[in-house]
Amino acid sequence: MRPAMIDDYVGQSHLLGQGKPLRRMLEGGHLHSMILWGPPGTGKTTLARLVALRCNADFIALSAVMAGVKDIRAAAETAATARRESGRRTVLFLDEVHRFNKAQQDAFLPWVEDGTLVFIGATTENPSFELNNALLSRARVYVLRALTVEDLLGVLQRALRNEPDVLIDDGVLSLMATAADGDARRVLNMLELALDLARASEPAHLTQAIANEVAAGGLRRFDKQGEAFYDQISALHKSVRGSDPDAALYWLCRMLDGGCDPRYIARRVLRMASEDIGNADPRVLTMALEACEVYERLGSPEGELAIAQAVVFMACTAKSNAVYVAFGEAMADAKQRGSLDVPLHLRNAPTRLMKQLGYGKDYRYAHNEPDAYAAGEKYFPDEMAPTQYYRPVARGLEIKIAEALERRKKK
Structure with a gap:
């Protein structure tokens, strides 16, 4: 079911439409290393094959799940031989490139650098986190998007060209295209299973009931921790x-x-x-x-x-990040200002010695003050000027809080 020409490729019009960057590269034959980043079933492997075909380059496909540095060296030797004997370039395609650790990724660099290999990596994970900077600096990242329902309908219709004798109820293909959640591989697997069930009758009949059965239970894209x-x-x-x-x-x-x-x-x-x-x-x-x-x-x-x-x-409800901001500012001061002493009047004095040293002296008990507020009392360290961290917003209960704080400042 893979398209044989770039014009048959489904989706990714932001990359392959007329005048778009990857399309211009292919039309000009300017083959370069690249990372194809996108969800499963969006055509990363197919696109890599078409790039090599369009640029008249040899194609070597490996998977990071199975391959190692030894396989990379063998591919580089094959590519070097092809370049010497025929002048053809070689595209090394590595699927699931994010599964290679940083040391394994470094193995590509000498051959990418000297032009022996044109590297195309495919990944479902963010290259910023999964690929090392040296590799990223030598390869352009292209972001592939999940296929639309219309794209997937096109995939299904192309696949059904070889099934002219199958009766298909209205809405069946749309149901499967929607259930596939942007994944061409998934929608083709659904179609294959549905056709197997449809051929149980004579003539073969792909019904709504069969479509419901094969489309049931699919989960949307959600890679935990991804x-x-x-x-x-x-x-x-x-x-x-x-x-x-x-x-x-x-x-x-x-x-x-x-x-x-x-x-x-x-x-x-x-x-x-x-x-x-x-x-x-x-x-x-x-x-x-x-x-x-x-x-x-x-x-x-x-x-x-x-x-x-x-x-x-x-x-x-009303929103306020005043405490969040205040906490961050106060934490920054706590870290930057060092271990400032607690003022003597704020310290407890459970022993006679502590009282003799002035612990708790002149402390004003707020509940004994008018409105339970000791106006003018200082609670910051002596070496630090009073600082306002908490600035209530004019929303919700913080309106009242701001009013109460303002009244206290005026006392």
Whole structure:
């Protein structure tokens, strides 16, 4: 089912459309090393083969799951021989390149540097984290996108050119294309299984029931601890911060549907409660804690509703990061200013010696002062001027907090 020509390639119009960078490179024959980064089933291997074919280069395919440095050396020797005898260049394609450690990745460099090999690596992981800088500096990164439903329909229709006698119900192909979640390999596997079931009848008939059966149970893209994981939790957090309950619910459900542990989401919700809402609505922290407890008592799926309730409320309520910012500034001072002494009047004096040394002397007990506030009392170290870290925002309960702090300053 792999296309034999670049014009038959499905998707990635941002790279292969007329006038786009990779298209210009192929038309000009300017072959260079590259990293193809994208989700599974988006055509990375196929694209690498077409690049080699279009540029009239030999093609050697390896997988980092099985190959090692010995295989890389053997490929380089083959490439050097081909270059001497025929003048042809060689494309070395390494699938799952992120599975090579940094030392193994360095093995490519001499042959890439001297032009013996044109290196094309394919990865589903972020190259910034998984590939070393030396390799990245010698290869251009192209980002492949998940295929659209329309793209996948094209893949299915091309595959069915060899199946003219199969009756296909309306909507069947769209159902499989949607269930494949942007993955051409997955949609072709579905089609293969569906055709096997359809041929059980005479004539072969691909029904809606068969399509429902082969499409059932597929999970959306969600690689735990991988790129999709961090992108989606970031989207959830930012949707809550941006006061969009609907988007927050969508990303929550995307993560749950993808198989994320709800306990991880619940812990992140606790973080949001303090970081983005804080004292603007202190109820939120309690609600987040209760959502965690409800999930521990009920498990999935019942307990997930309590997490959703907390997420929606947090997205709708007043926001403040004043405590988050204040904590960061105070922590920076604590680290930078060293071990400043506690002023004597703030120290406890449980022994006679401590009292004789002045511990606790002249301390003003706030509850004995008007409005329980000792106006003018200093609580910072003597070597440090009073510093304002906490600056309440004009939202939620922090409006009242700001007013109370301002009244105390005037006393």
